[in-house]
Amino acid sequence: MAGPNPAIAIDIGGTKMAAGLVEPGGRLIAAARTATPHALDAEQLWRTLDALISQVLESAGVGRTGALSGVGCGCGGPMEWPAGQVSPLNIPGWRSFPLRERLADRFNGLPVRLHNDAICMAAGEHWRGAGRGRRDMLGMVVSTGVGGGLVLDGRLINGATGNGGHIGHVVVDPDTGPPCECGGKGCLEAIARGPALANWAQQQGWRPGQREPTAKDVADDAARGHPVAIAAMRRAGRAIGIAIASATDLCDLEVVAIGGGLAQAGGLLFGPVTETVRIYARLDFARDVQVVPAGLGQDAGLIGAAALIFAGERYWSGG
Amino acid sequence: MAGPNPAIAIDIGGTKMAAGLVEPGGRLIAAARTATPHALDAEQLWRTLDALISQVLESAGVGRTGALSGVGCGCGGPMEWPAGQVSPLNIPGWRSFPLRERLADRFNGLPVRLHNDAICMAAGEHWRGAGRGRRDMLGMVVSTGVGGGLVLDGRLINGATGNGGHIGHVVVDPDTGPPCECGGKGCLEAIARGPALANWAQQQGWRPGQREPTAKDVADDAARGHPVAIAAMRRAGRAIGIAIASATDLCDLEVVAIGGGLAQAGGLLFGPVTETVRIYARLDFARDVQVVPAGLGQDAGLIGAAALIFAGERYWSGG
Numbered sequence: 003m004a005g006p007n008p009a010i011a012i013d014i015g016g017t018k019m020a021a022g023l024v025e026p027g028g029r030l031i032a033a034a035r036t037a038t039p040h041a042l043d044a045e046q047l048w049r050t051l052d053a054l055i056s057q058v059l060e061s062a063g064v065g066r067t068g069a070l071s072g073v074g075c076g077c078g079g080p081m082e083w084p085a086g087q088v089s090p091l092n093i094p095g096w097r098s099f100p101l102r103e104r105l106a107d108r109f110n111g112l113p114v115r116l117h118n119d120a121i122c123m124a125a126g127e128h129w130r131g132a133g134r135g136r137r138d139m140l141g142m143v144v145s146t147g148v149g150g151g152l153v154l155d156g157r158l159i160n161g162a163t164g165n166g167g168h169i170g171h172v173v174v175d176p177d178t179g180p181p182c183e184c185g186g187k188g189c190l191e192a193i194a195r196g197p198a199l200a201n202w203a204q205q206q207g208w209r210p211g212q213r214e215p216t217a218k219d220v221a222d223d224a225a226r227g228h229p230v231a232i233a234a235m236r237r238a239g240r241a242i243g244i245a246i247a248s249a250t251d252l253c254d255l256e257v258v259a260i261g262g263g264l265a266q267a268g269g270l271l272f273g274p275v276t277e278t279v280r281i282y283a284r285l286d287f288a289r290d291v292q293v294v295p296a297g298l299g300q301d302a303g304l305i306g307a308a309a310l311i312f313a314g315e316r317y318w319s320g321g
Numbered sequence: 322m323a324g325p326n327p328a329i330a331i332d333i334g335g336t337k338m339a340a341g342l343v344e345p346g347g348r349l350i351a352a353a354r355t356a357t358p359h360a361l362d363a364e365q366l367w368r369t370l371d372a373l374i375s376q377v378l379e380s381a382g383v384g385r386t387g388a389l390s391g392v393g394c395g396c397g398g399p400m401e402w403p404a405g406q407v408s409p410l411n412i413p414g415w416r417s418f419p420l421r422e423r424l425a426d427r428f429n430g431l432p433v434r435l436h437n438d439a440i441c442m443a444a445g446e447h448w449r450g451a452g453r454g455r456r457d458m459l460g461m462v463v464s465t466g467v468g469g470g471l472v473l474d475g476r477l478i479n480g481a482t483g484n485g486g487h488i489g490h491v492v493v494d495p496d497t498g499p500p501c502e503c504g505g506k507g508c509l510e511a512i513a514r515g516p517a518l519a520n521w522a523q524q525q526g527w528r529p530g531q532r533e534p535t536a537k538d539v540a541d542d543a544a545r546g547h548p549v550a551i552a553a554m555r556r557a558g559r560a561i562g563i564a565i566a567s568a569t570d571l572c573d574l575e576v577v578a579i580g581g582g583l584a585q586a587g588g589l590l591f592g593p594v595t596e597t598v599r600i601y602a603r604l605d606f607a608r609d610v611q612v613v614p615a616g617l618g619q620d621a622g623l624i625g626a627a628a629l630i631f632a633g634e635r636y637w638s639g640g
Contacts, residue, residue, distance in 0.1 A: 080605060138481040152572070154478050154485065155638065161473065161573020162457040163606040171570035173601050176493065176563050185603035186566070244495050247505070248567055251490035253471070254480020282492050284504035286399060287482040319474065 008064075009311040010055060010109070012075040013303035014038070014101075015119055016092025016146060021054045022301075023062050024308035026071065028130040030301050032062040038093060047095045048104060055108075072113040073105050074307035076122030079149075083164025084320030086116040092146070115310035115318050117164065119143075119303055123261055123296070124151025124167060125158050125317045126306025131297035132259035140249055141296065142169055144242065144271075145262035148191040154253055158317040170195075172245040193241040196264060203234035221267035235267060236274045243278025243293075250283045250291045261296030268295075327383075328630040329374060329428070331394040332622035333357070333420075334438055335411025335465060340373045341620075342381050343627035345390065347449040349620050351381040357412060366414045367423060374427075391432040392424050393626035395441030398468075402483025403639030405435040411465070434629040434637050436483065438462075438622055442580055442615070443470025443486060444477055444636045445625025450616035451578035459574055460615065461488055463561065463590075464581035467510040473572055477636040489514075491564040512560040515583060522553035540586035554586060555593045562597025562612075569602045569610045580615030587614075 006026060013020040015038065022033035034057045039050055064070065078090035086102020102116045117125075124133075124141025133139035133153065142150040148170035152159040159166035170191035171184055179188020180198070192198055196217030203220050204210065208230040223231035246258050264271055276293050283289055296302055310318045325345060332339040334357065341352035353376045358369055383389065397409035405421020421435045436444070443452075443460025452458035452472065461469040467489035471478040478485035489510035490503055498507020499517070511517055515536030522539045523529065527549040542550035565577050583590060595612055602608055615621055629637045 136481075138485075154473065154480065155476070157474070157476075159473050159572070161606075162455075162575045163573055165573040165604075165606045166457075166473065167571065168573065168604070169571055171602075171604055171607070172567040173493070173563050174495065176601065177497070182603075186601045188601075189570075244492050248491040249571055251508075252486065252488055252568055252571065253478070254482055254484040254487065256481045282495065282505045282507075283490075284501075285484075285487070285490055287480075287484045287487075288490070 007069050007071045009071045009308045010058070010073045011304040011307040012051070012055070012073070013119060013122065013307060014051070014075070014077040014090065014093070015303075016078055016090060019051060019054055020304055021051070021058045022304040023058055023064065024305060024312075026312050028305055028308065028312070030304055032058050033301070033304060034058045034061070040093065040095070043095050044099050047093065052108065070109070070112055072115065072311035073109050074122070074310040075101065075105060075114070075116040076119035076303045076307045077101060077116060079118045079165065081116075081118065081164065083117065083160070113311060115314070115320060117310060117320070118149070118151070120149030121151035121158065121167060122306035122310070123302045124153060124306065125309045126298055126302040126304070127259045127261070127296050128153040129309040129313055129317070130305055131302055132294045133257050136256045138253065138255045140167065140169065140246070140253070140255055140258045142258065142260045143262035144194055144260060144264040146196055148195050152253060156316060160319060169245055169249060172248055174241045174244040190241050190245040194238040194264070199234055199238045199264070202237065203230055206230045206233065208234070217264055218266075221264070221270060224267070224270050232270070235270045238264070239271050239274025240278045242271075243275045244282055246275065246279050246291070246293060247282035247288070250279070250288045251285060254287055255291050257292045257294065259294055259296045261299070261302055265295050326388050326390045328390045328627045329377070329392045330623040330626040331370070331374070331392070332438060332441065332626060333370070333394070333396040333409065333412070334622075335397055335409060338370060338373060339623055340370070340377045341623040342377055342383065343624060345631050347624055347627065347631070349623055351377050352620070352623060353377045353380070359412065359414070362414050363418050366412065371427065389428070389431055391434065391630035392428050393441070393629040394420065394424060394433070394435040395438035395622045395626045396420060396435060398437045398484065400435075400437065400483065402436065402479070432630060434633070434639060436629060436639070437468070437470070439468030440470035440477065440486060441625035441629070442621045443472060443625065444628045445617055445621040445623070446578045446580070446615050447472040448628040448632055448636070449624055450621055451613045452576050455575045457573055457575045459486065459488065459565070459568055459572070459577045461577065461579045462581035463513055463579060463583040464515060466514050471572060475635060479638060488564055488568060491567055493560045493563040509560050509564040513557040513583070518553050518557045518583070521556065522549055525549045525552065527553070536583055537585075540583070540589060543586070543589050551589070554589045557583070558590050558593025559597045561590075562594045563601055565594065565598050565610070565612060566601035566607070569598070569607045570604060573606055574610050576611045576613060578613055578615045580618070580621055584614050
């Protein structure tokens with residue numbers, strides 16, 4: 003069982019790697035972050051992570067692993083779960099990399115628990131963020147991709163392969179929607195992921211010819227009143243709203259917490275999202291679903307990774 | 322805990338009421354059914370149900386309630402869950418009728434557990450039907466309405482208000498879809514419920530002017546090769562397939578079991594459903610989802626109601 007010692011929390015995404023120390027109550031007491039080095043091979047990536055963890059332990063004066071409760075880790079998918087062999091889409095150096103096993107070797111004797119990064123975000127938001135005290139919640143990450151995690155009846159849902167809550171591929175426009183990288187069509191992610199949003203805005207005449215503008219650029223221009231940028235935010239927000247309505251009706255949700263870069267756009271995104279949810283989620287039990295920004299910001303992934311250790315009865319059933 | 326005695330199982334829908342006796346292993350050993358009498362008031366409805374239960378107990382030679390393990394009941398929604406005050410859409414005589422309480426009074430001292438009828442169907446299919454041995458399943462009922470139930474990570478999902486798994490209002494055609502009785506638009510149910518299917522076929526020139534043809538009539542004509550009837554089945558099947566693809570991606574399902582009247586149409590329905598699922602469910606973890614007919618036929622609801630009693634650790638958390 004978890005003692006009064008802190009846990010190591012790790013959050014590995016395509017953009018950044020983070021390591022932290024989290025107290026049993028959920029407070030993040032130390033953290034270090036670095037850009038994910040994409041050019042490295044598997045062992046170099048591991049050494050980068052290892053150094054990041056050592057840096058956090060040293061900064062907090064933790065010398066011996068005996069003073070730790072365990073190691074929780076979120077990592078970009080796909081992965082073999084719960085075995086923890088990871089092949090993150092945006093980290094080409096790791097393919098079937100035995101991350102859980104390597105962490106177990108590194109922290110000999112400590113429990114090591116690993117899950118999808120979006121699932122850890124949802125666990126963090128349920129444990130100590132926007133879903134605290136609720137039984138049924140969807141946590142969403144809207145960023146370079148669109149992912150998520152489900153907590154239903156007070157427990158984290160794993161699903162058959164550890165991919166429960168992956169809302170990015172709910173179909174929101176089956177007839178006229180764009181093709182999706184998954185091979186399908188009209189998925190939420192194909193419309194609302196940052197690069198798709200920026201790409202659509204360019205096609206409509208926003209910043210023509212400019213190389214690789216981002217969704218943040220679109221959001222900034224929308225805030226300045228640029229009509230195409232506003233339309234792009236509305237289109238993404240509407241797609242998110244339709245997916246949330248479907249998920250709410252299917253899973254009988256109380257609250258949906260949205261994090262990730264695009265959630266920073268505030269009302270420009272949440273306005274159309276909420277408006278759309280009110281149009282499509284009309285059953286008595288669904289119409290009052292709350293759609294809110296994630297409460298823990300960039301720390302949700304680390305705090306959720308720690309939840310796998312400190313609140314395993316709700317968030318961990320991977321053995 | 323459940324002893325070796327059978328349980329009373331009850332299944333109350335808008336079309337029929339059924340009562341049965343189910344052994345701890347899941348075998349239905351006696352059953353009685355009657356058409357749901359719509360014109361009756363609350364007490365008359367209760368007496369109809371009470372007589373049906375007595376008839377089953379007598380036919381099986383069960384005289385004393387001491388020889389029973391409990392009472393499981395599925396009832397059409399909506400309802401206050403787990404309190405069990407029911408207001409079935411298609412049974413106007415019961416509005417906030419305290420069905421769970423009345424059953425508890427009738428079977429003094431026995432555990433009484435009550436859930437949504439589609440959720441009981443899903444529990445039955447997971448316990449002893451098409452989902453047996455799987456951890457992640459959606460059970461669907463496609464009939465006068467479209468409902469369902471979810472079993473995730475091996476447990477029945479209740480959701481915030483006891484409506485988990487209600488797939489009928491997943492949005493499958495947000496732009497051009499018909500209005501839905503829920504107040505939304507383009508919901509699965511608005512396209513695939515039997516009356517909507519028959520209505521659409523009529524609008525397209527099938528059996529013009531005829532009063533109240535049913536979805537079964539459409540299915541029969543489709544089997545005979547009527548092109549509009551075939552198109553109607555394809556349209557409903559496609560809508561079901563899109564909703565299944567979304568649910569599979571969101572909940573990481575292994576199997577979807579479809580029951581209810583329309584599932585009797587066999588390949589005329591399952592062909593387009595499966596074809597559509599293969600188009601839209603493309604993620605590695607989702608593409609192999611199995612879509613199968615419910616295995617227990619019309620008994621799924623009764624057997625699922627008994628599962629609330631005999632396998633409560635998986636199917637009951639309502640207190």
